[in-house]
Amino acid sequence: MTKRALITGITGQDGSYLAELLLEKGYEVHGLVRRSSSFNRARIDPIYLHPDNAGRLSLHYGDLTDSTSLTNIVRAAAPDEVYNLAAQSHVAVSFEMPEYTASADAIGAIRLLEAVRQHAPDARFYQASTSEMFGLTPPPQHEGTHFHPRSPYGAAKLHAHWATVNYREAYGLYAVSGILFNHESPRRGESFVTRKISLAAARIAATGSASGATGALTLGNLDAIRDWGYAAEYVEGMWRMLQQDEPADFVLATGVGSTVRDFCELAFSHVGLDWRDHVVTDPRFVRPAEVPELVGDASHAASELGWKATTSVGELARLMVDADLAALGATSSAAAERA
Template sequence: MKRALITGVTGQDGSYLAEFLLEKGYQVFGLRRRTSTPNYENVQHIQDRIEWISGDLNDLASLIEAVRISNPDEVYNLAAQSFVAASWPQPIATANMTAVAVTNMLEAVRIIKPEARFYQASSSEMFGKVMETPQKETTPFYPRSPYGVAKVYGHWITVNYRESFNMFACSGILFNHESPRRGLEFVTRKVTDAVARIKLGLDNELRLGNLDAKRDWGFAGDYIKAMWLMLQQDTPDDYVISTGETHTVQEFVEIAFGSVGLDWKQYVVMDEKFVRPAEVDLLLGDCTKAKENLGWELEVSFEQLVKMMVKSDLEKYESAAKGKEVQWI
């Protein structure tokens, strides 16, 4: 039985990855940071099958102990301050949690289990003010937020440990990936949650920023499979994971409202408060390398993803109204 240690296991990606690995027969260990109000919503259906270890990515001693206890074959470092908008008012916290913490995790693995295979969650936000379109593994980085800058550090320190210590360390440069488990602060989930509320008469407007921003959106459940595939190869490498398609925020909004028979123009209000200080206008990934080297394929289309998220949010509010427990897709 293979053993995997996942940081950020209660998040969107971590929960899908934990499910996937459990289905493959892995023993899954989840690092959890102590909070006064723990949130296990995304993993409540598998919570008892995950072996929990207390730790903090900014506390090297706790990470060393976590690696010692879990004795992992594979380590997936998914935890971070992952909301771009929050990185401007909290740049130092973002640097600590999204950049320096990667070094801590790599050090813990190097000291205790250097032969373990390591996955680092890199981000398309590293490309920022893009130098070429589409973006691929060799495209220069030009981050446009403290979050993007922190992710660049995490990416290059992973490359550094791979080359300096001969560790099997990979970075997955994942473009935007969404699901019903996406946090409400992210624009996609903000939209689908609002659509559900408006459809059920619980709200009457949705305030958004730049509707023309373009993103390469895929389904998180597809993307976590690419993470796993990276660690099954003979040699470690870095990969862009994307759909190769770009859609505007407005397209997302149109499909979301249209799926419940509503005209988005009657409910969406432009609000300058939600416009970024430095916008990333176009992110489009070239995932040719991942498809050819990993054999990775997409299963969920953009339209299917949007409708899946709206359906889930509708069911959530309808179930809440009936006093039933929410069932995630």
């Protein structure tokens, strides 16, 4: 029989890559889409409208803050697997909107877990946890590392993480958390730092200006160290977590840390530019509580899931810049010649 999967956050970076993966594996995929007056389906519409996916990919309006819509969607989809990827996922924004972040990311996960418990108890449930839950605890961080979140986002995700564990232990649900370290791609939202950097490098190389009044790229803490991998690879790890005989939580990471400054250098040098000529810092972009260093230990995923990240941070920066150049109608070689 054809497996059915429900993906919340299907219009996001991870959701679109996961939908592609599951469709390639022969799944029938259902996705939750938030209603918006602005266009927010650019990542998923090429997949949804592809003739090969007709009748195999269905989209449903709903929201993690609305338990009725979640219950109705779980009933309609009757899923074998549920992937909860939806969230207010911007760390900086969570300081401005802590209550909404908690409602969507923490209580939203509980609303969905409860809908699954009541209406699809045999379904396997994946919760998108995050390395931000480790916060101030020094690396390398793994499944047994102490949690110390430093943002409303990290705290809300930690609530959802423990709720997932609780539903597994209390009700016997096959429920797991994937603790994913930073994973990026050309589909990353433009407000996230890696995409801000790749897009600015491409724009400056192609047009001479990053955008805005100054024509420069404005960033906050350049010394923050993160473990950056390629999102298209990480969704394979998500899927593998739900294929195991017994439910368990896993860290997915590259094991290599790089600073924001490093990512700037990698992206700008790819188009023949010196990042120091184009990047400025502004204290307004520094968060109230910073996380200095996140570097994951994914050895458990390697041994149990057979999963390992293969794209280096340098390769990631280059492919993101190249994608942004292509979208601007330029090429990295031509842009480098003009630089």
